Amino acid sequence: MIWLRRLLPVAIVAVLASLPFAFAESTTRFWQGVLIQIFVLAIYALSYDILLGFTGIVSFGQALFLGAGGYTTAILLHREQPASLLVVLLAVIGVGLLLGAGVGLLSLRLSGVYFSMITLALAEIAFILFRTDDARLKPYTGGEIGIQGLDVPALIDPTQNRLHFYFLALASMIALYSFARRVINSPTGRVWLAVRENETRAAVLGYNTLRLKVAATMLSSTLAALAGMLLVLYEKSATYEMFSVSMTIQALLMTIIGGIGTLVGPLLGAATLRLLDQWLKSASVSAFLPTWLRADLLFGLIYVALVLFFPAGIMGAINRLRGRRQQRSVQQVAQALKPQEALEESR
Amino acid sequence: MSVISRPSTSWRSLRSQLSRWSIFVALSAIFGIILVVAPASWPKLVTGIVLPGLTLAAVFFLLAAGLSLIFGLMDVLNFAHGSLFMLGAYLAWSCNVWLDPRYPGHWPVTIASSNLRFALGLIIGMLGGALIGALIEVCFIRPLYSRPIYQVLLTLGLVFVFDALVRTIPAWGSLSRPPIKPSALSGSLELLGRRFPTYSLFLIGLGFGLALLIGAVLQRARVGMIIRAGVQDSAMVEALGINVRRVFTSVFAAGSGLAALGGAAAASFIGVYPEMGLEYQLFAFIVVVIGGLGSYGGAALGALLIGLARTFSDHLVLETSLPTAIASASTVLVMALVLVLRPGGMFGKQE
Numbered sequence: 001m002i003w004l005r006r007l008l009p010v011a012i013v014a015v016l017a018s019l020p021f022a023f024a025e026s027t028t029r030f031w032q033g034v035l036i037q038i039f040v041l042a043i044y045a046l047s048y049d050i051l052l053g054f055t056g057i058v059s060f061g062q063a064l065f066l067g068a069g070g071y072t073t074a075i076l077l078h079r080e081q082p083a084s085l086l087v088v089l090l091a092v093i094g095v096g097l098l099l100g101a102g103v104g105l106l107s108l109r110l111s112g113v114y115f116s117m118i119t120l121a122l123a124e125i126a127f128i129l130f131r132t133d134d135a136r137l138k139p140y141t142g143g144e145i146g147i148q149g150l151d152v153p154a155l156i157d158p159t160q161n162r163l164h165f166y167f168l169a170l171a172s173m174i175a176l177y178s179f180a181r182r183v184i185n186s187p188t189g190r191v192w193l194a195v196r197e198n199e200t201r202a203a204v205l206g207y208n209t210l211r212l213k214v215a216a217t218m219l220s221s222t223l224a225a226l227a228g229m230l231l232v233l234y235e236k237s238a239t240y241e242m243f244s245v246s247m248t249i250q251a252l253l254m255t256i257i258g259g260i261g262t263l264v265g266p267l268l269g270a271a272t273l274r275l276l277d278q279w280l281k282s283a284s285v286s287a288f289l290p291t292w293l294r295a296d297l298l299f300g301l302i303y304v305a306l307v308l309f310f311p312a313g314i315m316g317a318i319n320r321l322r323g324r325r326q327q328r329s330v331q332q333v334a335q336a337l338k339p340q341e342a343l344e345e346s347r
Numbered sequence: 348m349s350v351i352s353r354p355s356t357s358w359r360s361l362r363s364q365l366s367r368w369s370i371f372v373a374l375s376a377i378f379g380i381i382l383v384v385a386p387a388s389w390p391k392l393v394t395g396i397v398l399p400g401l402t403l404a405a406v407f408f409l410l411a412a413g414l415s416l417i418f419g420l421m422d423v424l425n426f427a428h429g430s431l432f433m434l435g436a437y438l439a440w441s442c443n444v445w446l447d448p449r450y451p452g453h454w455p456v457t458i459a460s461s462n463l464r465f466a467l468g469l470i471i472g473m474l475g476g477a478l479i480g481a482l483i484e485v486c487f488i489r490p491l492y493s494r495p496i497y498q499v500l501l502t503l504g505l506v507f508v509f510d511a512l513v514r515t516i517p518a519w520g521s522l523s524r525p526p527i528k529p530s531a532l533s534g535s536l537e538l539l540g541r542r543f544p545t546y547s548l549f550l551i552g553l554g555f556g557l558a559l560l561i562g563a564v565l566q567r568a569r570v571g572m573i574i575r576a577g578v579q580d581s582a583m584v585e586a587l588g589i590n591v592r593r594v595f596t597s598v599f600a601a602g603s604g605l606a607a608l609g610g611a612a613a614a615s616f617i618g619v620y621p622e623m624g625l626e627y628q629l630f631a632f633i634v635v636v637i638g639g640l641g642s643y644g645g646a647a648l649g650a651l652l653i654g655l656a657r658t659f660s661d662h663l664v665l666e667t668s669l670p671t672a673i674a675s676a677s678t679v680l681v682m683a684l685v686l687v688l689r690p691g692g693m694f695g696k697q698e
Binding site for chain 1: 418424426487490491494496497499500501503504505506507508510511512514515625629632633636640670671672675676679682683686687690
């Protein structure tokens, strides 16, 4: 049976790579688009889980990183001489690392809720700055309209060569997932878990917890910025909505649906959320639902119910079915969120 | 060679040397510098900067007082506090519109006097907010005391739910609605040769009156004593035979009611729109961070400072023709600076 488990990732990648050819001619373009969005959202959710699930940091400003990556891409591509994709990629990674380091150094000295507050405030400031139609900011940010109609190189243009973009998004997701997995299983990643479980103990053991948490924030912000880049390349536009609180909530929602503190969870969460959204908007279901029950209200209610009743998400349910690792992972989550430590932190 | 090392100039030692009044002094100095850079005449200073600042301070105080006390008492930072402010505003706005006999789609029962509608709006807004606050505490916060991170995650989810709810209700919607003032407070007064709206004076009076009233209750009444003791050490209060959970619920309801009252009063001043909750929530955060989370006096003083800082920076932006977005960004910079230099704020517990 063990060889079956080894084959599972290969099988999943094979299925995902052949999926775009599996749909009927008339709908294949549409479904490719949905899958691309799922892959991009999965990277975004993964970036959030590195902070929330693996280091125990509650950031409410993940949209800041997403938007920063997105706008960097859009601004670089919107010039007279569009920058080459390699430059864009390097710039986005640089912005992600710098922003993560800046936000982390500024606010990680403080305990839990202060970090949440300051990240929420910073994201909201970006939201305000990028939305204003001020004459001096508009040439760069595009104001309320945002930056529309980007020239994406024809090879990966999502309208001309959607299949190419599909494989680009898929490959990015697999590469970043493997990278995150490698980092989490590295000695640094193990100490992140220690910080999550008990920060004081990790500090007493001699680890520089501030430096570790800043490193986690930098990794997370870079992944989110890359997700923002892919999102802008796919949409061919960047709007101030990327900085909104609902984008941060989406990351939270995907992570919690999938399962906090697992790497596969956010990917499953992204797929679930996007497909659920599709399903709710389809004609057969929306005829059933009362008109006042809009999709985002329903998602909000689902989120609240999940937090209250299923904090371990899909992966928690899967592990419970399998029965084996359930004990460990549930205990880990329970441990991480122990009341005693949080009270001590806030003192 | 001396054995004792000289004090290093790291952040930590700089922090410990800062007294609690340093924030106050620094902000006052900034106000002074702004007046030097962009001078204002006396009437302009009073009616154009200080009084509008106090008006904002009154609204900020109503929001921040509950936020701070709730955090101090039960270690819950309510991210949905601004949503209660928004709901209070929408409830009051609805009273002003739907009970108006001249409004085409009014309710079967109408009230002819706009003053009476306004007063009713304030009361309904406050009571509605308190009720929703109590429900939030009982249904959502209470089951999660064993999982504090989830409490924070949940309150942020409630922001999303309330936002979607307001946009869903057809009569409220996503649009911004203009403020409706009662006839008694829609005029303006002559102050130092300039006109100043009566409604702002009403807001200042409401804010300062409630600040003094709540302060007196906290200092003198038995309930206030229990709350202050609970902020210090809630386990000890429980050990003394007081039902702390009930105190939690009532303080949560009272804080929510206060925020909703602030929203109801502000609705006739800034109008209503779905984003107002988050917008004012951020100001409330800045206020409580400056004052110190958990401190009532800190919230009051912080509201005063941030209200004034807002109008002073608006004045500076207008005089020097900087982008207006900078003014809204600057207050967050103030918060970041305070957090780095003195994380406990003026009166909070220091880390």
